[in-house]
Amino acid sequence: MRIPISTAIFLLVVLFVAMVFNLPARTTMAGSHTMYKFRNGTGAGYGDEYFCEKCHPDVVQNISKARAHNSTACICHGYYPNYTKMFGPYGESYNYRINVKHNLTKDIYCTNCHTRYSDTSGAVDIGNARDGRNQSAHYVYLNSSNLTEIYDRAWKYFNRSFGPLQ
Amino acid sequence: MLPWKTLLIILVFISIIRITYAASPDCISCHGLGGDDNATRVNVSAMNQTYVIHSYLNNRTGQPGLDGSSYDWNNRRCWACHSNTGNTSYTIVGGGNDHPSKYRNPRSCGDCHRRNDTAGSDYERFLIPLRDNDGIYRLTDDYGAHFNLTLYPNYTNDTMVSARKFNASYYNMTNLIGALDVRDVECVVCHNNSIGTLWTDVNVSANNKSRATWKSNVSHYGVNVSGAPLVGSGLVQGTPGNCTYCHVQGDASVRARWLNATQIRHESNVSHCTNCHGKLDSVNTLHDVYVTKETSVHYAFEFKQGVDVTDRLASCVACHGTNMSFNGTQPAGLPIKICEDCHLPDGSGPYTNSGSWNLRSDLQPWSIANREALGIPIIYNHVPYNNNATLNATDPDAIRVRRNLSNETGGLYQPGVLTASSCFSFNNATGNGTCHGVGYALRFNASNGSEGFFMHYPENDQKVQTPRSPFMDAYVTDRAPNTSQCTWCHRKDNATQRQHWARPIQITPETMYGAQETDECYNCHSKTRNQAKNFHVRDLFKGIRCDQCHFNFTKMNASYGRPDRWVNETMFNSSVHGRSGIFGVGNVLYCTNCHTITRHPPSEAGWRWCEDCHVVPPRYANESPNIDDPQRHNLTNRPQNVSINVSGVMKSLVNVTNYTATQEGGCKACHSQTLYDNARATFNASIDKNCRFCHTFPDKMPGSPY
Numbered sequence: 116m117r118i119p120i121s122t123a124i125f126l127l128v129v130l131f132v133a134m135v136f137n138l139p140a141r142t143t144m145a146g147s148h149t150m151y152k153f154r155n156g157t158g159a160g161y162g163d164e165y166f167c168e169k170c171h172p173d174v175v176q177n178i179s180k181a182r183a184h185n186s187t188a189c190i191c192h193g194y195y196p197n198y199t200k201m202f203g204p205y206g207e208s209y210n211y212r213i214n215v216k217h218n219l220t221k222d223i224y225c226t227n228c229h230t231r232y233s234d235t236s237g238a239v240d241i242g243n244a245r246d247g248r249n250q251s252a253h254y255v256y257l258n259s260s261n262l263t264e265i266y267d268r269a270w271k272y273f274n275r276s277f278g279p280l281q
Numbered sequence: 282m283l284p285w286k287t288l289l290i291i292l293v294f295i296s297i298i299r300i301t302y303a304a305s306p307d308c309i310s311c312h313g314l315g316g317d318d319n320a321t322r323v324n325v326s327a328m329n330q331t332y333v334i335h336s337y338l339n340n341r342t343g344q345p346g347l348d349g350s351s352y353d354w355n356n357r358r359c360w361a362c363h364s365n366t367g368n369t370s371y372t373i374v375g376g377g378n379d380h381p382s383k384y385r386n387p388r389s390c391g392d393c394h395r396r397n398d399t400a401g402s403d404y405e406r407f408l409i410p411l412r413d414n415d416g417i418y419r420l421t422d423d424y425g426a427h428f429n430l431t432l433y434p435n436y437t438n439d440t441m442v443s444a445r446k447f448n449a450s451y452y453n454m455t456n457l458i459g460a461l462d463v464r465d466v467e468c469v470v471c472h473n474n475s476i477g478t479l480w481t482d483v484n485v486s487a488n489n490k491s492r493a494t495w496k497s498n499v500s501h502y503g504v505n506v507s508g509a510p511l512v513g514s515g516l517v518q519g520t521p522g523n524c525t526y527c528h529v530q531g532d533a534s535v536r537a538r539w540l541n542a543t544q545i546r547h548e549s550n551v552s553h554c555t556n557c558h559g560k561l562d563s564v565n566t567l568h569d570v571y572v573t574k575e576t577s578v579h580y581a582f583e584f585k586q587g588v589d590v591t592d593r594l595a596s597c598v599a600c601h602g603t604n605m606s607f608n609g610t611q612p613a614g615l616p617i618k619i620c621e622d623c624h625l626p627d628g629s630g631p632y633t634n635s636g637s638w639n640l641r642s643d644l645q646p647w648s649i650a651n652r653e654a655l656g657i658p659i660i661y662n663h664v665p666y667n668n669n670a671t672l673n674a675t676d677p678d679a680i681r682v683r684r685n686l687s688n689e690t691g692g693l694y695q696p697g698v699l700t701a702s703s704c705f706s707f708n709n710a711t712g713n714g715t716c717h718g719v720g721y722a723l724r725f726n727a728s729n730g731s732e733g734f735f736m737h738y739p740e741n742d743q744k745v746q747t748p749r750s751p752f753m754d755a756y757v758t759d760r761a762p763n764t765s766q767c768t769w770c771h772r773k774d775n776a777t778q779r780q781h782w783a784r785p786i787q788i789t790p791e792t793m794y795g796a797q798e799t800d801e802c803y804n805c806h807s808k809t810r811n812q813a814k815n816f817h818v819r820d821l822f823k824g825i826r827c828d829q830c831h832f833n834f835t836k837m838n839a840s841y842g843r844p845d846r847w848v849n850e851t852m853f854n855s856s857v858h859g860r861s862g863i864f865g866v867g868n869v870l871y872c873t874n875c876h877t878i879t880r881h882p883p884s885e886a887g888w889r890w891c892e893d894c895h896v897v898p899p900r901y902a903n904e905s906p907n908i909d910d911p912q913r914h915n916l917t918n919r920p921q922n923v924s925i926n927v928s929g930v931m932k933s934l935v936n937v938t939n940y941t942a943t944q945e946g947g948c949k950a951c952h953s954q955t956l957y958d959n960a961r962a963t964f965n966a967s968i969d970k971n972c973r974f975c976h977t978f979p980d981k982m983p984g985s986p987y
Contacts, residue, residue, distance in 0.1 A: 183916040225891040241849040243834050255857045
């Protein structure tokens with residue numbers, strides 16, 4: 116049996132429309148995850164945890180109870196949609212979302228965000244023309260008292276605006 | 282072809298010849314290299330070398346043309362040691378065809394080379410090279426430092442007797458010396474080192490050990506001081522500086538070859554060994570009567586400059602002056618000179634203007650340089666000044682010590698009375714004291730007989746419960762525990778014994794930043810990072826902290842060539858872990874909180890990473906860690922306030938991951954010891970595969986964009 120071309124086109128259009136309207140995602144992440152839908156959470160700070168919770172409820176539950184990172188959501192993996200609500204580098208508000216890169220990672224250093232790397236080179240200038248990246252744990256400055264700077268470092272890290280971290 | 286009967290007759294004839302083969306004074310005809318195949322063999326040519334110690338042995342006997350011998354003159358050496366008792370000439374072979382009585386048990390070293398034997402005519406036939414004061418050649422004098430102690434089994438006035446007794450198994454020479462006369466064993470130990478290639482040629486290359494003269498190699502082939510290899514050691518007349526060839530510092534393997542020669546651990550300028558060890562510049566051999574061994578700390582020190590002979594009386598004047606008193610009291614204005622006067626860097630020295638004694642004017646003004654030039658020990662460390670803190674009436678067990686310098690009169694050894702010197706302080710009431718002042722008996726008892734070191738002389742006076750005068754009767758530093766045993770004093774749970782040693786600071790692995798053994802002490806307490814020569818040297822420090830080097834860019838860059846290991850002190854202090862951090866002053870993290878193993882450089886196995894403290898591990902209901910759950914999403918910025926259940930005990934995360942004395946902390950607190958050990962057996966620092974070889978950092982992972 117042969118399906119008329121018009122019928123075939125119609126069925127394809129119906130199928131496409133059904134897919135678009137049934138899948139919450141708009142694009143596909145470059146990493147291992149498929150992004151179903153960008154949720155611009157209304158809850159301050161951690162609204163987007165609920166997005167990850169769909170598949171990782173235990174982890175999200177865990178991090179929600181975490182003492183140090185309970186408001187960071189999944190930023191260590193490169194995902195923090197609400198970042199646009201915060202000030203970016205140099206005190207300016209950037210219309211930039213970390214997860215635009217969609218390159219979720221498990222390669223995580225604490226010092227990626229908590230050490231003050233150079234804005235331009237990524238090095239940790241400790242004087243005497245020395246780069247302290249190989250001992251960055253000695254120079255952990257950033258904690259909950261300066262969240263803006265932490266997110267600044269996170270932005271630089273995931274934006275790869277400087278070279279490899281150590 | 283011969284008929285079988287003829288062949289049988291020939292064989293029987295040959296056998297009869299073999300059975301009736303006569304021994305003869307012509308020893309070498311059979312025992313030389315060209316002699317009988319079944320005879321023990323010696324290399325006559327090698328024995329004739331002029332540098333072989335017995336090359337001229339017995340050369341007044343049997344010389345052809347002089348006393349009628351018709352035998353090869355080389356036999357004279359055989360006759361000397363293998364002849365019948367009382368004979369040393371070619372007449373040795375008794376009647377018939379017998380070998381001499383000493384055929385298999387020849388005369389040994391001590392039969393000729395020892396003192397107190399009556400030198401008979403037989404001995405005069407030998408050219409024994411060492412002559413005693415009466416003109417008779419013998420080995421040595423009773424007081425010679427290198428004489429064979431086993432020749433004098435009753436000689437006990439020397440603490441080193443037992444140490445010098447030869448241990449055949451230690452030297453692995455049992456097969457070589459066999460049933461050799463025990464008196465000769467010690468001779469063999471040193472002189473066997475002089476055999477050199479002669480031994481090889483005769484016994485090893487021949488590949489027939491059954492015919493080799495294993496037990497007599499020294500007698501046959503030992504070389505004298507003019508021959509190799511001893512000539513290289515400088516063991517010749519007038520070169521006392523070569524004392525260190527045997528008594529070398531540190532190298533146990535060298536000392537072992539020379540009868541475990543005493544290790545020199547006192548400051549020494551070897552050109553001045555004569556100060557305490559006799560007139561070494563005039564001795565003939567190491568066995569000379571003038572080679573003396575010190576018996577106590579000041580026994581032979583030559584205070585009287587320019588006088589050739591050692592006179593112990595000089596020591597008296599040095600400390601007491603010419604107006605000396607022997608009851609402990611001194612005339613006004615003439616206090617006894619004490620240890621500190623001569624041995625502390627700022628000491629004033631001994632009396633120098635004592636009538637005609639003319640005490641060591643060359644040492645004026647008693648400078649450090651002058652003293653070091655003469656090898657007079659200067660005490661830089663382990664002076665118990667700090668015990669002054671316990672000097673009060675409310676502490677009856679306090680050690681009555683203080684650093685007394687000149688012009689401070691000392692007292693008698695009475696309870697509550699300060700002793701003259703902090704070096705030998707002693708409290709009769711408590712039995713406590715400092716290193717040079719407590720008798721052996723007390724320390725021996727305190728350690729239940731297992732660890733009794735002592736600095737007080739004499740050894741045989743173990744029952745003495747009160748100290749003698751350590752000025753005269755104390756051992757030198759070499760007899761004390763050496764610096765390979767820091768923990769012998771500083772990690773001693775027996776409080777009583779510690780008191781006997783001036784209450785050394787009791788250290789624990791925690792206070793040692795995780796260090797467990799003495800060799801780890803050197804990293805922070807020795808300038809050279811190596812074992813110090815003794816406890817008193819300048820190189821020792823109370824402690825060196827990491828920041829003294831690692832916060833100093835010049836040191837790390839120029840001195841050590843490791844600028845990458847420099848840490849910016851200002852930046853560190855302003856970090857969250859520094860002094861200005863979130864913990865505030867007093868909660869600062871120290872280097873060793875993260876670099877928990879103090880071997881230098883600290884092993885990565887002992888490093889603590891962020892998550893070691895800041896991750897709150899998944900836990901079961903009883904708060905014990907669930908090590909099967911790998912997630913690390915629960916983080917804390919105050920790990921000291923988070924506890925987990927480790928073997929029934931709630932411990933904070935910080936304490937769990939810290940390295941402790943029993944190693945109950947660290948990874949193995951929760952994870953499998955067996956798996957950890959298995960991993961370390963394969964991957965470890967010795968093959969340059971540290972933790973990060975397996976537990977790689979993100980930027981080291983394959984395909985990582987970082």
